[in-house]
Amino acid sequence: xxxxxxxxxxxxxxxxxxxxxxxxxxxxxxxxxxxxxxxxxxxxxxxxxxxxxxxxxxxxxxxxxxxxxxxxxxxxxxxxxxxxxxxxxxxxxxxxxxxxxxxxxxxxxxxxx
Amino acid sequence: xxxxxxxxxxxxxxxxxxxxxxxxxxxxxxxxxxxxxxxxxxxxxxxxxxxxxxxxxxxxxxxxxxxxxxxxxxxxxxxxxxxxxxxxxxxxxxxxxxxxxxxxxxxxxxxx
Numbered sequence: 001x002x003x004x005x006x007x008x009x010x011x012x013x014x015x016x017x018x019x020x021x022x023x024x025x026x027x028x029x030x031x032x033x034x035x036x037x038x039x040x041x042x043x044x045x046x047x048x049x050x051x052x053x054x055x056x057x058x059x060x061x062x063x064x065x066x067x068x069x070x071x072x073x074x075x076x077x078x079x080x081x082x083x084x085x086x087x088x089x090x091x092x093x094x095x096x097x098x099x100x101x102x103x104x105x106x107x108x109x110x111x112x113x
Numbered sequence: 114x115x116x117x118x119x120x121x122x123x124x125x126x127x128x129x130x131x132x133x134x135x136x137x138x139x140x141x142x143x144x145x146x147x148x149x150x151x152x153x154x155x156x157x158x159x160x161x162x163x164x165x166x167x168x169x170x171x172x173x174x175x176x177x178x179x180x181x182x183x184x185x186x187x188x189x190x191x192x193x194x195x196x197x198x199x200x201x202x203x204x205x206x207x208x209x210x211x212x213x214x215x216x217x218x219x220x221x222x223x224x225x
Contacts, residue, residue, distance in 0.1 A: 042215045042216065055211065091155050100161065101161045102203075104148075109153075
């Protein structure tokens, strides 16, 4: 069964450093998303991406965040200068163009020290 | 952001019992999704609902899109130990956007 994959599974970085989280969405999906989940809390929407541009973003997704689809398979989330409060699980999700059923990857645990 | 409240916050039940949980909001939603999340993993989609009043089943799971469009319900029949996890609802507000708001979660523990 097709699935969303994410790398790395765990990333530790120092405050102020840049990180790039990578995702490979399901191959025939056209909508891509990033969510984050702070430990013990609910899942929060960050951004959606369609047709090579951001379609929606939340107030969490400020100028420190950016997304990119550098090729036909990868979808990345970049945090330019990490802060302690960026520590969370980051989930990538994707949907087919005809469905709102979002399928999530296993997540990347980001720890900012 | 939108607030989706799930209740109960946690449940401890005996294996074989039925489970009911709900998700409520002050806003009207057009789509509801129900997910299960195991520790350290991503949410897994269980059921999707698209119309008010819709009742959809997936094995032992049944979910309903509330008539008011401000709530949704999930029932699990004859619970088993692998049902343990956190159940999240997620709602989409508009017909054009793809942003989903997640609920606060219901933690389910099944006692063998």
